[in-house]
Amino acid sequence: MTTAPTTQPQDAMRLRELVFGAACAAAVRATARLGVADALDDTPLSAEDLAAAVKTDARALRRLLRALTCYGVFSEEPDGRFAHTDMSRQLREDDPRSLRWIALWCTEPWTWAAWPKLDEAVRTGDSVFEGLFGKEFFPYLHEDAQESAHVFNRAMTTSSVQSARDVAELLDLTGASSVADIGGGQGHVLASLLEKHPGMRGTLLDLPGVVERADPRLRDGGALAGRVDVVPGDCREAVPVEADVYVIKNILEWDDESTRRTLGNVIAAARPGARVVVIENLVDDSPSMRFTTAMDLMLLLNVGGAKHTRASMESRMREAGLVLGEVRPVNAYLHAFESVVPG
Numbered sequence: 001m002t003t004a005p006t007t008q009p010q011d012a013m014r015l016r017e018l019v020f021g022a023a024c025a026a027a028v029r030a031t032a033r034l035g036v037a038d039a040l041d042d043t044p045l046s047a048e049d050l051a052a053a054v055k056t057d058a059r060a061l062r063r064l065l066r067a068l069t070c071y072g073v074f075s076e077e078p079d080g081r082f083a084h085t086d087m088s089r090q091l092r093e094d095d096p097r098s099l100r101w102i103a104l105w106c107t108e109p110w111t112w113a114a115w116p117k118l119d120e121a122v123r124t125g126d127s128v129f130e131g132l133f134g135k136e137f138f139p140y141l142h143e144d145a146q147e148s149a150h151v152f153n154r155a156m157t158t159s160s161v162q163s164a165r166d167v168a169e170l171l172d173l174t175g176a177s178s179v180a181d182i183g184g185g186q187g188h189v190l191a192s193l194l195e196k197h198p199g200m201r202g203t204l205l206d207l208p209g210v211v212e213r214a215d216p217r218l219r220d221g222g223a224l225a226g227r228v229d230v231v232p233g234d235c236r237e238a239v240p241v242e243a244d245v246y247v248i249k250n251i252l253e254w255d256d257e258s259t260r261r262t263l264g265n266v267i268a269a270a271r272p273g274a275r276v277v278v279i280e281n282l283v284d285d286s287p288s289m290r291f292t293t294a295m296d297l298m299l300l301l302n303v304g305g306a307k308h309t310r311a312s313m314e315s316r317m318r319e320a321g322l323v324l325g326e327v328r329p330v331n332a333y334l335h336a337f338e339s340v341v342p343g
């Protein structure tokens with residue numbers, strides 16, 4: 001037997017809006033692909049002028065912009081022209097806080113194939129990627145979806161560059177003379193740390209295809225090259241690096257076995273007393289829960305991975321044998337877990 005309806009009209013409308021979330025994501029993606037935000041500067045423009053600039057149909061572009069203004073992405077002036085808002089500016093390629101590549105990455109074609117399978121992933125607790133594309137996510141990306149791989153690299157660079165400053169600001173490396181970034185991508189965090197600490201040496205370890213495109217500051221001829229070792233490798237197999245401080249940022253989101261092996265390899269390589277700083281987005285205790293929980297579900301779909309809770313991260317580190325220290329926020333969406341390799 002059902003009870004009498006008590007739903008408030010605004011709740012029903014909110015739910016209607018939620019189920020159209022894909023339309024919102026698609027509108028942001030279309031805008032980023034068309035370069036609409038780049039075509040608009042400080043002077044508001046009519047849909048016709050914008051359409052001429054980005055070579056689209058004017059009426060359809062007006063409809064796209066009108067949909068986005070409902071979310072605060074662009075605003076419509078009383079005379080019908082469109083102006084930037086703080087959010088729409090961040091879709092510009094040249095904005096220092098640009099999220100254009102991240103917007104594209106979060107809405108890449110494979111995501112539209114994978115989201116409808118979320119019920120299946122929740123039923124099995126596992127990735128749906130192989131079932132859809134015939135191979136695991138990263139091999140698919142690099143072998144079959146080169147354009148997506150390029151978007152991924154640009155998005156990771158954006159995200160690393162933006163968080164590298166915050167990490168360098170937070171980490172007190174007094175007393176340390178070497179730092180290793182494990183799974184450090186193209187080395188933006190490492191470069192920021194080395195620039196801040198001119199006496200320090202650094203090592204970047206990541207997969208071969210990634211470190212070969214390392215930040216130019218770290219490569220031969222780069223300003224920091226004399227203080228850097230670039231090590232291509234698989235941290236699940238070995239971490240052949242001795243350092244005073246190990247940074248492991250945004251990689252322990254895969255399966256638990258990979259996390260166990262990576263932390264075990266760091267501990268095997270490190271001197272007793274070495275610092276291990278794990279930096280992650282958390283699905284609890286975070287000011288950006290809608291963002292981190294969405295990323296968590298995307299990780300379930302593509303690699304069968306998960307973002308951590310504070311407790312799950314601490315227990316993975318403790319199980320690996322690390323002695324835990326403080327947990328501190330790095331910024332609005334990242335936390336740093338301090339630990340030490342026992343004697």
Ligand SMILES: C[S@@+](CC[C@H](N)C(=O)[O-])C[C@H]1O[C@@H](n2cnc3c(N)ncnc32)[C@H](O)[C@@H]1O
Binds near residue numbers: 160184186234250
């Ligand atoms: C989400 S990115 C984070 C990159 C960087 N730590 C940062 O926060 O900017 C994950 C990184 O892990 C690297 N990675 C994945 N599997 C790896 C492995 N088996 N060994 C070493 N690095 C790996 C990827 O190439 C990628 O650079």
